[in-house]
């Protein structure tokens with residue numbers, strides 16, 4: 052148990068070994084943490100639990116530190132299994148325990164655990180007195196699931212924001228003023244890019260609502276990673292910026308290649324972008340981590356995607372990346388396709404169509420080269436890069 056502020060304590064678990072999250076979808080090379088909290092007031096409230104591999108450690112610690120029989124209620128801010136994984140065992144020990152959650156939270160818990168426990172559903176503005184502190188509930192649908200909710204601890208002035216404002220970042224330290232700032236903001240932005248991008252409109256509205264509530268927020272304590280106590284509103288400001296079509300003056304060139312024809316095209320296109328003074332990243336999609344690729348796309352004004360044609364289609368690493376790009380619903384970005392081929396040469400058209408479906412603005416019909424590019428072909432690719440850079444100005 053670690054005191055966060057006044058009567059609010061961290062009772063979570065640090066997962067130093069975690070290398071991937073959401074199946075293999077999100078690479079977590081800095082591990083993560085599952086931040087559950089305990090409010091020790093006249094009533095004792097537990098906020099969220101942890102992922103099931105850690106449920107025994109979590110419940111044993113709670114039993115030792117406070118005694119499970121002394122917990123008066125649990126708040127489930129979000130029922131995804133990384134936060135509700137110890138719930139069934141807790142309720143098995145304490146079948147009467149009231150579970151405060153949103154109506155969607157109840158549905159989600161029932162969907163995962165199929166048991167009709169003592170649910171107390173709450174809405175935005177509902178509150179619950181613990182003694183000195185009052186819990187105030189703020190629904191936060193699609194930040195990032197329909198059931199998501201924030202709990203504000205009035206008295207200790209701590210906002211328990213669940214996934215919002217978090218990072219997959221294990222650290223021996225707890226607070227934002229104790230860690231490397233570059234690492235912290237990189238992980239926070241990676242988390243936003245990969246998890247919250249599709250819900251940017253809801254993020255903007257929720258932040259406006261949160262600001263309108265005029266809560267005195269001394270600490271923002273998310274359910275993953277580092278807790279914001281030094282100027283905690285800075286992460287809210289960052290979210291506002293990231294949710295508002297955030298982009299830097301740079302481009303990502305993504306490619307996969309069979310016999311290096313498409314690779315040579317990618318390099319020449321990159322030279323063309325550079326000649327126009329545009330920063331770019333050149334990423335082989337089968338050799339780079341998807342989570343990092345999504346972060347690079349999030350930061351970019353535009354993307355260029357290249358694949359060799361194979362069996363009238365595209366290479367599988369490019370197909371997988373395009374599927375992920377579609378899901379993240381990036382906005383206000385330009386795109387074009389390129390690729391080498393031997394005889395049929397469909398890759399450029401297929402990529403352009405998928406990018407258009409993903410709502411990228413396609414700036415031209417793309418560029419194709421038959422077999423290995425000649426010097427003249429590479430010159431054309433450089434010009435293609437020049438023109439793409441000009442289209443972004």
Ligand code: FEO
Nearest residue numbers: 129131133214274
């Ligand atoms: Fe950290 Fe949406 O679970």
